[in-house]
Amino acid sequence: GAILPRPIVVCLDLARMKQMDSSRSSSLMKFLEDTGVSPSEEETRRRERIILELHKIVMDWAKMVAFNQGGKPWITSGTVLTFGSYDLGAYGPESDIDAVCVGPCIASLQHHFFVVLRQMLEARPEVSDLHSIESARVPLMRFKFNGVSVDFPYAQLPVINAAELQAIHANDPRLLEKVDEASWRCLSGVRVNRQIMQLVPNMKKFQLLLRCLKLWARKRGIHCHLVGFFAGIHLAVLGAYVCRRHPNATANTLLCRFFEIFSHWPWPLPVSLHEQTPLWSPDGCSLMPIVMPCYPPEFCASNVTKSTFNKIKEELWRGLSLTKDTSSVDIDWSWIFAPFPYGAKYKHFLRIVLSAPTTEELRDWVGWVKSRFRSLILKLESLNIGCDPNPSEQVDHTIGEPNAVFLWGLIMYSNTQICTTSLKEDFMRSVTNNIYGKEKCAHSDIELSVVGMPQVPKSMSDHPAYLQKLPNLPPRMLGYPPMRQGCNAVG
Numbered sequence: 001g002a003i004l005p006r007p008i009v010v011c012l013d014l015a016r017m018k019q020m021d022s023s024r025s026s027s028l029m030k031f032l033e034d035t036g037v038s039p040s041e042e043e044t045r046r047r048e049r050i051i052l053e054l055h056k057i058v059m060d061w062a063k064m065v066a067f068n069q070g071g072k073p074w075i076t077s078g079t080v081l082t083f084g085s086y087d088l089g090a091y092g093p094e095s096d097i098d099a100v101c102v103g104p105c106i107a108s109l110q111h112h113f114f115v116v117l118r119q120m121l122e123a124r125p126e127v128s129d130l131h132s133i134e135s136a137r138v139p140l141m142r143f144k145f146n147g148v149s150v151d152f153p154y155a156q157l158p159v160i161n162a163a164e165l166q167a168i169h170a171n172d173p174r175l176l177e178k179v180d181e182a183s184w185r186c187l188s189g190v191r192v193n194r195q196i197m198q199l200v201p202n203m204k205k206f207q208l209l210l211r212c213l214k215l216w217a218r219k220r221g222i223h224c225h226l227v228g229f230f231a232g233i234h235l236a237v238l239g240a241y242v243c244r245r246h247p248n249a250t251a252n253t254l255l256c257r258f259f260e261i262f263s264h265w266p267w268p269l270p271v272s273l274h275e276q277t278p279l280w281s282p283d284g285c286s287l288m289p290i291v292m293p294c295y296p297p298e299f300c301a302s303n304v305t306k307s308t309f310n311k312i313k314e315e316l317w318r319g320l321s322l323t324k325d326t327s328s329v330d331i332d333w334s335w336i337f338a339p340f341p342y343g344a345k346y347k348h349f350l351r352i353v354l355s356a357p358t359t360e361e362l363r364d365w366v367g368w369v370k371s372r373f374r375s376l377i378l379k380l381e382s383l384n385i386g387c388d389p390n391p392s393e394q395v396d397h398t399i400g401e402p403n404a405v406f407l408w409g410l411i412m413y414s415n416t417q418i419c420t421t422s423l424k425e426d427f428m429r430s431v432t433n434n435i436y437g438k439e440k441c442a443h444s445d446i447e448l449s450v451v452g453m454p455q456v457p458k459s460m461s462d463h464p465a466y467l468q469k470l471p472n473l474p475p476r477m478l479g480y481p482p483m484r485q486g487c488n489a490v491g
């Protein structure tokens with residue numbers, strides 16, 4: 001046939017690509033809807049009511065603190081500021097509500113927050129599972145309010161009328177200079193969120209992308225800050241970066257660009273939404289530095305190690321290979337968001353069993369040990385063993401005591417033997433170092449063993465048929481050498 005002049009071919013191609021892009025975006029939105037990652041109207045209302053109730057409780061509490069100190073209750077106030085994925089409008093059904101309790105200078109953290117306010121919350125029928133985590137970097141109360149998990153840290157402002165002042169000056173550096181370190185940290189969560197919202201060109205598209213990223217990271221086993229994967233804030237910054245680079249892109253293009261940009265990212269170049277990068281980098285931030293948009297700039301805290309860095313890179317390459325073919329109209333989104341097939345990927349697993357006499361003790365114990373997991377991953381790496389710390393927890397019903405079981409995929413680079421006795425001794429040193437509430441965990445236990453496939457729960461060993469269709473990635477993209485056959489693992 002006749003050869004069309006070039007400009008017309010380009011126009012037709014562009015029109016076809018645009019149509020494909022929009023049809024892929026529609027199918028992506030339909031997929032997200034079917035997966036149920038977006039909260040229903042009712043769920044949204046429920047969360048709004050919770051924030052409102054918490055606000056009322058904090059107001060009453062501030063007035064009571066003033067009254068008990070002989071002050072005038074009407075000039076004192078407190079408030080609640082939300083942050084995290086709730087505030088960004090990208091929360092899912094399993095997300096918590098992150099809310100800072102902002103209190104006046106007369107309300108102390110130790111007594112008024114952890115004792116007086118705790119009692120007020122405990123007296124409410126909507127509140128359950130309340131516990132205080134006083135030793136955390138950001139001390140907080142964690143509870144369920146009408147069944148929704150709430151993380152509730154405390155920021156004490158150097159003023160009496162905290163509610164009024166925060167509305168005007170939450171970003172005022174002079175005010176922030178006067179608050180203590182823990183208060184400053186939780187207010188920076190609020191400030192970072194506000195900055196992100198100001199920096200993204202289209203909030204709706206950003207929320208959609210962030211929902212995709214959170215779902216993808218959860219399904220692929222790379223959404224867990226404590227074991228060295230992404231925290232929500234990392235994904236929010238990476239998502240915002242893509243949105244800023246492509247302000248007019250559709251949902252499909254944004255997701256494709258995310259994989260394209262970050263599978264090729266020259267780490268350790270920091271990802272930053274503005275020009276500035278922090279002057280110093282805390283431990284754990286050197287492999288995959290991501291900068292929070294606040295002043296002064298700070299890195300998001302990170303626990304990434306060589307192993308988890310490799311897995312993240314592998315997953316980014318996988319995402320790229322599944323989305324880069326722009327010539328096909330349809331894309332099966334369930335491939336991209338497929339659960340990670342641990343059972344098919346690894347031959348050996350490190351089985352970590354945490355147990356305690358009661359469920360309350362187990363909750364504290366699991367929280368504490370998880371905050372030490374990074375040292376176990378580093379220890380394995382020092383033995384030349386890579387690991388994929390599956391963040392999900394199982395329960396072994398054959399054990400009498402309340403327990404939580406973790407199964408981490410092991411990658412043996414050489415004929416290494418794992419002696420779990422010395423591994424445990426080593427890990428226990430890190431667990432018992434600086435332990436908070438030692439007596440609380442006196443009857444709790446850890447057991448480590450190396451197990452093979454048969455002892456892995458069915459949910460982890462299933463190998464969905466669609467995984468067979470995955471394109472083969474070159475080993476370079478997998479980030480580590482292929483596993484040696486016949487390695488010895490001694491439990």
Ligand SMILES: Nc1ncnc2c1ncn2[C@@H]1O[C@H](COP(=O)(O)OP(=O)(O)OP(=O)(O)O)[C@@H](O)[C@H]1O
Pocket residue numbers: 083084085086090091092094095096098188189190192225231232233299300301302
């Ligand atoms: N590693 C971190 N570095 C810096 N700030 C963090 C980090 N982890 C959490 N935060 C702060 O705490 C907030 C809430 O964290 P959280 O882990 O609940 O994430 P999220 O984005 O709310 O995701 P989810 O939907 O899973 O709850 C973040 O928005 C951030 O301000």
Ligand SMILES: [Mg+2]
Pocket residue numbers: 084085086095096097098232
């Ligand atoms: Mg949250």
